[in-house]
Amino acid sequence: MLVSVCILGLVFDSISAAVLLTPRINGGQEVQIQQFPFVASLRELSGTNQYKHLCGAVIISEKYLLTAAQCFHSQQVNWFGITVGTNKKNDETAAVHAIKRILVHENYDAFTAPFNYDIALIELDQPLKFNERVKQISINGTFFEGQVEAITLGFGGVYDNITKLQSLKVKTMTNAECRSKVNKLTPVYDYSTLCAYSGNPKQRIGHNDAGGPLIHENKLIGLISWNPQVVGSEKPEGFTRISSYYEGWIKKHMT
Template identity: 70%
Template sequence: MFVAIWCVFIVILNSLLGAVLISPRINGGQDAEITQFPFMASLRELRGYNQYKHLCGSVIISQRYLLTVAQCFSSEQVNWFGIAAGTSKKNEDVFIHRIRRVATHEKYDAFVAPFMHDIALIELEQPLTLSERINVISLNTTFYEGHLDAVTLGFGGVYDNIAKLQSIKMKTMTNPECRSKVGKDNQVYDFGILCAYSGDVKRRIGHGDAGGPLVHQNKLIGLISWNPKVVGSDKPEGFTRISSYNEWIAKHMK
């Protein structure tokens, strides 16, 4: 019942905002191995007795902490969620790391500005054991203007038939360039938003990819937040800009 109500809310929100994560998965991406991107993890939601299914992407930044976006948490009940790490397969039956605490940004408001301050920090109950399949990524601290080569990753939506991690090459753009492309479809805030595009309308991110990484030179520069709702659109996609939240992240990493 709760999931159904939340889905109705998202549909209404989508119609109001005009820029949402509506594609069911990364489109046109390439298969990726977790050993290439061992910092990638799946945020899973409890669906039935001890059955966790992929909900959003997440990124390992230390043995105990991960980042994702605030929009992925429709509930503060952390026992409804878990982390699957070290796998390239979306819903592979692997060990689920239990979550101790989730800190969503204090200024995040899903009703007023759902793509502003769209960031959340996950603390695990027990630290991860690092390996070639599970590892951390460094956070970017530089405010980049744009025109960087980057890559983004995602497992896709809960119900689609894509079972493996996908990657897409992207190029970032400045916020003024992004605003000129996006137009009235969404507000591109100077603080906290980073835009990027693949250069191919067939290569897009989707709602199951929210919270996944945008990476430049082996550093995390963004988290997947939103994309234009027009299928086949050449408009850029929106990411939470990591360099805008370094202090916030450090504050909440106890």
Template identity: 30%
Template sequence: MWVWSGSPPTRTPTSRSAAYGTVFVKYQQEWSTICGAGFSTDDAKVICRSLGYGSGWVVPFSLSYFGVGTGPVHVHKMECRGYEDWIRECPSFVWSQSLCVHHLDVGVFCYDGGLELRLAGGSNPDTGVVEAKMGNVWGSFCDADFDDFDAQVVCRQLGYVDGISTSGLAARPTPGPMWHIRLDCLGQEHTLQECRIRFLNGTCSRSSAASVRCFNTAGFVDDALKALLPADCGVLEEASDQFIIRLAKIRGGSHPTRFNSPWLASLRSQKGHLECGAFIISEDYLITAAHCFNRGGVLNFKVRVGDHNENFREEFEEEFDIEKIWIHENLNAYTFLDNDIALIKIKREYGRGITFGPRVKPVCLPSSSDSYEDLGDCIIMGWGRVEEEGQTQPRPNEVEIGIIPDDVCESRFLGGAHNYSSSSVCFGGIRTKGEACNGDSGGPLTCSTSGRHTAYGVFSRGLVCGKVPAPSVGVRMTKFLRWILEKIRN
């Protein structure tokens, strides 16, 4: 067995301690590749062990991330448990000619050397450039896409409680080499060796090193944001005795009552046509998907709240022009619709913003430390189509959804490491064949916790609605809390 990379990064850990590339296995004197159907971290661990590496840092790559192989594909799937010494011990490993094509070839990154961290060049011991010792060499990480999720893990590994990225604020020269590794942590990991990584093909100067500020207390972003947003968020009115309406679909879903989606808003053209969904977080601010503004800016849109049926003008319904739109600065930076989030500030009328009541309320935002692994009672809602060629709906629809593990979504549905990042959350309909569809973009993915509804995601994209049984992708809200805070506070 061996691994090969067609375009290795400029600087990685030394070859004795690391291996990376497309995986080849030898069967009957012929080298062949492994099909990437459901390729997991446990599979990658066994491959690295078979290559003579430990399990210090193992990252799976699917869908020919390092380039396509040649020859036959003799292994279709492995389904390893992670503790096997050799790939032949994995439950589903079978030598056979596979129908897989080479764009499904799997790759790995194996590193069994130590990983020490330190901060350098800062005026305070808790601030500085992140330096990592790999292969007995101290080097720094490029600040390309280095974010708060990555900073939290760096600081945690250094013994702090929390941290933020300070990359991009000023040039920070570093004397050592630059590791051309792009960290892609989710913020919950305890060490960097639990994080996914990507490789940088371009150059990164020594003045562009990733840097952090670490803290011994947690929650400062959460506390600052909560101080600016309504405390009475995410609580529904009791509607059981007032309206019981269970009809139609989001796609495979049902109509919510007038009282169980009070934060849902719509982004419309000046002529009233539905463009996207949105959701209320305060009397002045709403959140939606950034790609909703591909066709225009502030003057092209208006916001409607309190709308349960667009065929009728209702008592709680209000419309506002838009004062300002913040589109995330790194939209599409790493992959298609990466960082697909926008913040809207409405233009107040007669000195007041959105009027809150039983049918118009703000939704809560999550805490930066919230995990997506155990979320339940989650729904997605919007006015989108119920069929790909159909029309948007006059009333919003909702469907219960489940959160899909990142590695499953990345390897099976979304084009592998090329098309998935820590800004994304993957979800799909449960109990029904429901899914989000065209027109639902910008709508909230909410989950009920402790009697309150919290927006954990923003619907961003999916495959062809009603045609392909695959999950949808939303924006992972916990990654953008500091971004929202900075826009509102300023």
């Protein structure tokens, strides 16, 4: 699948070399958008009226989506857009929805802690029209620990050969277990990190999957944030823990 964003290149010198992001969701299964109609693509303007996939995003209401804070090197809304209702990464026929507001978590710091408070809220200029291909997902506010079966989804990187939405089955682990399996400098925050692993070192999330959903029983529990190793590693991946932000931050800013 995916994971990083443009600004990550600015912080590589300050974090462990182990925190390297793979090029895409590897070993995933291609899925139809009707199976996961809440998945969206955050796109960045790369030319004259040309938008390319940058990160994953998740529809949580007709006007609001969630994604990773790391996806934004700027909060200039006209530099970004949202596409929905398609499982194609760069579907040129899909309408690009204008963004009214980008709200990166106020405690997010790309330079000192690029994966802490890794959450952003997107408000659209106009509400989405829901149908079988475009729907919101409910949020599960439970603080999950280990051994929870989940699914994560992503479109893959900008330059890889993945062209359609991929899904990957994973299982969560406790933060203590996660911390014991990754490099000491890999960020595992008690408050905001939820770790998970597919159980297969060839099945990984990777570049440009950041902001995509982690779901359990068709409810959102996390957002893709980081991957500490390349394909072939047995180390877990990190997700932004939605339960830590739902009541106090997400609801507050959905006005």
